[in-house]
Amino acid sequence: xxxxxxxxxxxxxxxxxxxxxxxxxxxxxxxxxxxxxxxxxxxxxxxxxxxxxxxxxxxxxxxxxxxxxxxxxxxxxxxxxxxxxxxxxxxxxxxxxxxxxxxxxxxxxxxxxxxxxxxxxxxxxxxxxxxxxxxxxxxxxxxxxxxxxxxxxxxx
Amino acid sequence: xxxxxxxxxxxxxxxxxxxxxxxxxxxxxxxxxxxxxxxxxxxxxxxxxxxxxxxxxxxxxxxxxxxxxxxxxxxxxxxxxxxxxxxxxxxxxxxxxxxxxxxxxxxxxxxxxxxxxxxxxxxxxxxxxxxxxxxxxxxxxxxxxxxxxxxxxxxxxxxxxxxxxxxxxxxxxxxxx
Numbered sequence: 001x002x003x004x005x006x007x008x009x010x011x012x013x014x015x016x017x018x019x020x021x022x023x024x025x026x027x028x029x030x031x032x033x034x035x036x037x038x039x040x041x042x043x044x045x046x047x048x049x050x051x052x053x054x055x056x057x058x059x060x061x062x063x064x065x066x067x068x069x070x071x072x073x074x075x076x077x078x079x080x081x082x083x084x085x086x087x088x089x090x091x092x093x094x095x096x097x098x099x100x101x102x103x104x105x106x107x108x109x110x111x112x113x114x115x116x117x118x119x120x121x122x123x124x125x126x127x128x129x130x131x132x133x134x135x136x137x138x139x140x141x142x143x144x145x146x147x148x149x150x151x152x153x154x155x156x
Numbered sequence: 157x158x159x160x161x162x163x164x165x166x167x168x169x170x171x172x173x174x175x176x177x178x179x180x181x182x183x184x185x186x187x188x189x190x191x192x193x194x195x196x197x198x199x200x201x202x203x204x205x206x207x208x209x210x211x212x213x214x215x216x217x218x219x220x221x222x223x224x225x226x227x228x229x230x231x232x233x234x235x236x237x238x239x240x241x242x243x244x245x246x247x248x249x250x251x252x253x254x255x256x257x258x259x260x261x262x263x264x265x266x267x268x269x270x271x272x273x274x275x276x277x278x279x280x281x282x283x284x285x286x287x288x289x290x291x292x293x294x295x296x297x298x299x300x301x302x303x304x305x306x307x308x309x310x311x312x313x314x315x316x317x318x319x320x321x322x323x324x325x326x327x328x329x330x331x332x333x
């Protein structure tokens with residue numbers, strides 16, 4: 001039984017890690033680096049990661065840019081529309097902690113105040129290599145998950 | 157001190173228009189708040205002034221007053237004129253010029269949003285940038301930022317200098333050293 005579950009898990013995780021579809025959430029200048037990462041030089045497509053324009057088809061949300069309080073509510077709404085299992089990468093200083101605009105009255109001090117974050121990428125803005133590295137780290141994490149043997153709490 | 161545009165405007169409205177107080181380009185005149193729509197319409201329609209565009213509408217928060225600054229441009233004649241209007245700081249209210257220049261519509265909404273100036277007769281006076289239920293006007297000098305918005309806390313601990321959150325409940329984020 002253990003052997004079958006492990007093999008099935010390996011197969012499921014391999015499939016998930018090789019097809020990380022990410023939601024486009026570029027809200028500031030980090031979005032430019034996000035586009036650059038999808039471009040031919042870094043080429044995020046080789047990890048099976050392709051951009052999606054709708055949260056319902058996305059596995060990963062890359063929050064690239066400053067989030068204001070007005071946008072934070074939309075961010076939470078989009079995150080809740082994503083299907084499980086879902087992951088979040090906070091890209092850049094602004095998404096991590098408010099960054100350069102931390103002392104502004106209207107800027108959210110880090111997206112982890114609104115949604116759970118799996119990976120933080122420091123930088124202002126992070127280079128495409130950093131984002132590609134984050135995708136690789138996320139793949140490593142996905143390959144070790146045990147979804148079939150996890151008892152999950154009911155959703156509220 | 158005074159230039160041809162200011163002279164022309166002052167000759168037409170000797171009661172409402174004064175200045176300019178300082179030498180400068182563009183010429184800047186003071187306009188009485190009551191005569192503002194009339195003066196603006198004249199600026200747009202007069203063939204000599206011919207200021208057909210409102211390029212910028214700003215609000216300035218001074219200790220004793222709130223001042224509106226209208227930058228007007230004539231593309232045909234290639235000159236500029238600035239109108240300044242002084243408002244009461246406690247209850248800043250001005251007549252709208254949205255029907256004189258369409259551009260004034262959103263400029264006035266922004267000014268209402270960030271400085272709290274109400275524009276009487278504006279077709280759609282709502283906040284432009286901030287959420288509709290935001291409290292206060294952030295560009296006022298005495299504005300105190302909120303401690304939270306819809307359950308999202310304004311506080312973030314400084315990892316280099318841990319301080320208890322209640323110390324800066326006033327929304328002050330400590331600086332990293």
